Amino acid sequence: EDQVTQSPEALRLQEGESSSLNCSYTVSGLRGLFWYRQDPGKGPEFLFTLYSAGEEKEKERLKATLTKKESFLHITAPKPEDSATYLCAVPPGGATNKLIFGTGTLLAVQP
Template sequence: EDQVTQSPEALRLQEGESSSLNCSYTVSGLRGLFWYRQDPGKGPEFLFTLYSAGEEKEKERLKATLTKKESFLHITAPKPEDSATYLCAVHPTGNQFYFGTGTSLTVIP
């Protein structure tokens, strides 16, 4: 069964304190792995797509990496405006995206 697990559920960081969020998955074939940011009361905002193991993508303080079983979202020197819920989704064979439950990130000034 296709499944996505994110950890930790919640993370509190001091401003400037780097860390990583994890997304582990079990799927029957992977067409893509996606990271989204979701602010309260808003829809998920697309960040990255990763397609194959070893691939990396960067955007400002965020860097996403992919292995055969998991993906990491590295946050370098976070700022308070990075506070949000970060969602991981996988697209296996078929038409359905599977989302994890997200990591709620709080960055304290």
């Protein structure tokens, strides 16, 4: 069964304290892994797509990496404005035009 699992469920960091979020997936024939950011009371906002093992994408303090079984979202020297829920998603095997999501990691960055 296609599955996406994120860990930890919640993470509290001090401002400047770097860390990583994990997204492990089980899907036949990966056709992209997607990271989204969701602020409270808002819809998710697209961050990155990764397509092949070894690929990396960066945006400000965020860097996403991909292996054959998991993806990491590295947060370097986070700021309070990085506080949000981070979601990852993959297209299920054999399907197009839709995504299955993990349950997300709630990140809180304290000043």
